[in-house]
Amino acid sequence: xxxxxxxxxxxxxxxxxxxxxxxxxxxxxxxxxxxxxxxxxxxxxxxxxxxxxxxxxxxxxxxxxxxxxxxxxxxxxxxxxxxxxxxxxxxxxxxxxxxxxxxxxxxxxxxxxxxx
Amino acid sequence: xxxxxxxxxxxxxxxxxxxxxxxxxxxxxxxxxxxxxxxxxxxxxxxxxxxxxxxxxxxxxxxxxxxxxxxxxxxxxxxxxxxxxxxxxxxxxxxxxxxxxxxxxxxxxx
Numbered sequence: 001x002x003x004x005x006x007x008x009x010x011x012x013x014x015x016x017x018x019x020x021x022x023x024x025x026x027x028x029x030x031x032x033x034x035x036x037x038x039x040x041x042x043x044x045x046x047x048x049x050x051x052x053x054x055x056x057x058x059x060x061x062x063x064x065x066x067x068x069x070x071x072x073x074x075x076x077x078x079x080x081x082x083x084x085x086x087x088x089x090x091x092x093x094x095x096x097x098x099x100x101x102x103x104x105x106x107x108x109x110x111x112x113x114x115x116x
Numbered sequence: 117x118x119x120x121x122x123x124x125x126x127x128x129x130x131x132x133x134x135x136x137x138x139x140x141x142x143x144x145x146x147x148x149x150x151x152x153x154x155x156x157x158x159x160x161x162x163x164x165x166x167x168x169x170x171x172x173x174x175x176x177x178x179x180x181x182x183x184x185x186x187x188x189x190x191x192x193x194x195x196x197x198x199x200x201x202x203x204x205x206x207x208x209x210x211x212x213x214x215x216x217x218x219x220x221x222x223x224x225x226x
Contacts, residue, residue: 035216042120042203042216043160050211058213090159102148105214107159 002026006091006108013081013115021076021111023091031094032074033058033105034066036087043090049074081115088112119143120217122204127222133194137220139187139204148207149180151189153200154219160203163189194224 006023013019025032030051035043045058049068063085065077074093078085091108122139129135141149149166164171166178166187177190187204204217 040218042218044216045213056211102150102165104150104162104165105152105160107161109159110157 004091004093004106004108006089006111008111009109010112011114013078013113015082015115017081018077018079019081020078021089021091021113022073023075023108024073025093025106026072027093027095027106028071029093029106030071030096032068033092033094034064034074034076035090035092036060036085037090037110038087046076046089081113083115086113086115118217119208119215120204120206122202122217122220124218125220125222127220128225129194129222130225131194131196133224134190134192135194135222136191137189137202137204137222139189139217141185141187141204141206141208141215143206143208143215144182144185146185146206146208147212149178149187150205150207150214151176151178151187152203152205152216154203155200160216163202191222194222196224196226198222199224 004025033048034046037043047066049055052071089111092105094103151163152160153163154160166180170179175192179188201219201221203219206215
């Protein structure tokens with residue numbers, strides 16, 4: 001059981017280039033998320049998809065777009081990369097989403113992105 | 117005030133020591149609470165949920181004080197393998213957003 005798979009693991013971009021981070025989960029989870037993690041900062045939510053067909057902004061959505069392609073896949077796109085987007089990106093999934101739930105998040109192994 | 121604040125660490129302790137991490141949260145309407153563990157250059161993984169009555173899992177004990185908006189994690193008989201960063205996580209809001217603390221780094225030495 002692969003869990004949450006995200007690609008690529010490493011990427012170097014030049015300012016202004018675009019790229020898409022791919023994420024897939026095989027646990028039949030309804031909710032998927034994209035986080036970024038910067039040194040000295042907690043994980044911050046970029047976008048999430050509570051269910052197939054829906055996406056919503058998180059805490060730091062500017063400069064990103066997402067697509068919930070189907071129940072399994074949730075991609076994150078940087079249209080015009082900036083040095084401020086240098087970070088480690090984590091995709092995650094959970095069975096469902098909502099208040100007062102103890103549902104755990106399953107994370108992918110992360111993407112180290114550097115924008116020069 | 118940050119939404120979720122943790123002891124910054126690092127905590128450097130010898131094997132066998134007992135170590136406690138603290139976490140405070142600012143939103144009194146927060147609904148669920150967790151401790152995640154993150155190894156260096158790895159993804160976070162759920163360590164344990166935190167319940168109002170307190171809960172224990174082996175050497176790990178988590179407690180929640182809603183009145184003080186305070187969460188704690190106690191690790192007894194520390195092992196070298198406990199070395200990691202421990203993230204305090206709070207679920208809040210109508211959408212159930214998870215808010216992560218910056219983490220507390222633990223280093224257990226022989």
